[in-house]
Amino acid sequence: MSAKITKAIIPVAGWGTRRLPITKVVEKSMLPVGNRPLVDYSVQDLIKAGVTDIYMVVSNTEPCQVRAFYQDNLALNRYLVDRGKSDKLEKAKTLPENVHIHYVAQDPSAKYGTAVPIAMAVEEFKINEPVLVFMGDDFIWNPGGESAAEALVKASDGKNSAILGVEIDKKEVEKYGVLSAKDGNLVGVVEKPKPEEAPSNLINVSKYVMTPDLLKKIVKYVNENDFGPLDQEYMVTDPIDEYIREGGKMKIATTKGDYLDGGSVEGWLHANNVVCG
Numbered sequence: 001m002s003a004k005i006t007k008a009i010i011p012v013a014g015w016g017t018r019r020l021p022i023t024k025v026v027e028k029s030m031l032p033v034g035n036r037p038l039v040d041y042s043v044q045d046l047i048k049a050g051v052t053d054i055y056m057v058v059s060n061t062e063p064c065q066v067r068a069f070y071q072d073n074l075a076l077n078r079y080l081v082d083r084g085k086s087d088k089l090e091k092a093k094t095l096p097e098n099v100h101i102h103y104v105a106q107d108p109s110a111k112y113g114t115a116v117p118i119a120m121a122v123e124e125f126k127i128n129e130p131v132l133v134f135m136g137d138d139f140i141w142n143p144g145g146e147s148a149a150e151a152l153v154k155a156s157d158g159k160n161s162a163i164l165g166v167e168i169d170k171k172e173v174e175k176y177g178v179l180s181a182k183d184g185n186l187v188g189v190v191e192k193p194k195p196e197e198a199p200s201n202l203i204n205v206s207k208y209v210m211t212p213d214l215l216k217k218i219v220k221y222v223n224e225n226d227f228g229p230l231d232q233e234y235m236v237t238d239p240i241d242e243y244i245r246e247g248g249k250m251k252i253a254t255t256k257g258d259y260l261d262g263g264s265v266e267g268w269l270h271a272n273n274v275v276c277g
Contacts, residue, residue, distance in 0.1 A: 003158020005130050005209060008051045008149075011117035012039055012066055012136035013059040013106040018263055029136035030065045031262055034275045037069060038262040040094070041139035043101075046132060049149035052099050055125055056136075057117035060105035070094050070101050111222065113233030114206065119222040122215045130158055131215070133208045138267075140166070140205075141274055142257025148207055155253035156209040161243070162251040165202030166259045170195050176203035177237065179252060186250040189237050202252065204237075205259055214243050214250075 016028030023031075029039035046054060058064050073092065080088050095101065104124040106117055118133055132149055140148040148164055156162035163186055165179045173195055180187040180199035189204050190197075210218070221239040244250060260271035 003130075003153075003156075004050050005132055005153050005156075005158060006051055007053045007055070007127060007129065008046045008132040008134060009055045009057070009118055009121045009127075010039065010042060010046075010134050010136050011057045011106075011114070011121075013057050013108055013117060015059075015108055016137075016263075019265070019268075027059070027065045028263070030069065031268060033260070033262060033268070033271045037066075038139070038268075038271075039066060039136040040069070041141070041260075042134040042136060043070075043095075045139060045147040046134065046149045047096065047099055048147045049132070049153055051132060051149065054099070054101045055121040055127070056101055056103050057106050057121055058103050060107050064103070064105075067101075067103060111227070111234055112229070114236040115218050115222050115234040115239060118210070118215070118236060119219045122219055127215060128212050130156065130161075130209055130211050133206075133210055135206045137263045138205060138259065138261040140164075140207075140255060140257045141260050141271075142255065145256050148253075148255050148257070151253040151255035152207060152209045155251040156211075159211075160209075160249045160251050161211045161214045161240075162209040162253050163240075164205055164207040165200075165252050165254050166205050167201055167254065168203055168259075170198060170201040173198040173201060173203065178203055181252050184252055186240075186244060186252055188241055188244065202254070203259075206236075208250075211248075214240070214248060217243050 012029040016023035019028055030037040058066055104120055152162045152164055174192050177189040177191050178193055178198045179202040180190055217239040222234055258274050261267035262271055
């Protein structure tokens with residue numbers, strides 16, 4: 001039986017510029033897929049794997065729609081009771097009693113890139129144990145089957161870092177970071193290779209288990225570099241590469257299901273067609 005991991009980080013800050021103009025008024029992670037927001041598919045995936053504490057890095061704008069979604073809406077609850085619709089109270093409840101979401105606000109105009117919110121959460125909440133890291137605008141759809149988080153926990157066994165690889169047609173790899181592996185361990189991520197040069201047909205979908213030693217590398221990378229707004233992003237793959245070069249292990253996990261990405265209009269429409277079809 002795999003060691004239990006009870007904590008997860010989900011970055012959901014940022015302006016969602018690929019989805020303008022709707023993201024002027026709706027946070028990207030709150031765009032609906034069926035009757036639920038994008039981010040909730042990852043939240044429910046993590047809960048299924050045994051996560052009880054979720055650390056969300058949100059934008060520093062108010063009101064925060066993500067926070068509102070995961071709070072009880074007392075006015076709505078009263079309305080449902082008063083109108084004889086108490087049977088809908090369960091649908092209005094978005095978290096089990098034993099699951100808690102903790103928030104830290106990120107200034108979208110400050111440091112930018114996938115490493116930044118992870119470092120923020122680790123420092124803010126003093127995380128010093130293996131943690132799952134999921135981005136907030138995509139998810140793996142595998143109803144009734146093993147969740148992406150369960151696959152990652154199983155691969156890591158609570159001792160190693162792990163990365164989720166999703167299998168795609170090799171002709172499509174030029175759009176993604178592609179995993180290079182040896183003996184089930186990550187060697188590196190090759191960004192947007194030509195199909196004939198791709199080391200595999202497993203793509204990086206930014207879902208991880210990260211051990212404390214890797215988390216410390218990410219914090220150090222963000223704190224010790226000062227990239228300007230027009231320079232490179234603080235990409236989490238940079239400290240991951242360093243971690244592997246120095247002997248750290250990152251197991252590769254795979255799982256069944258559809259990888260659905262709501263970051264683009266086409267991906268979001270496809271996600272709705274799959275989930276609601």
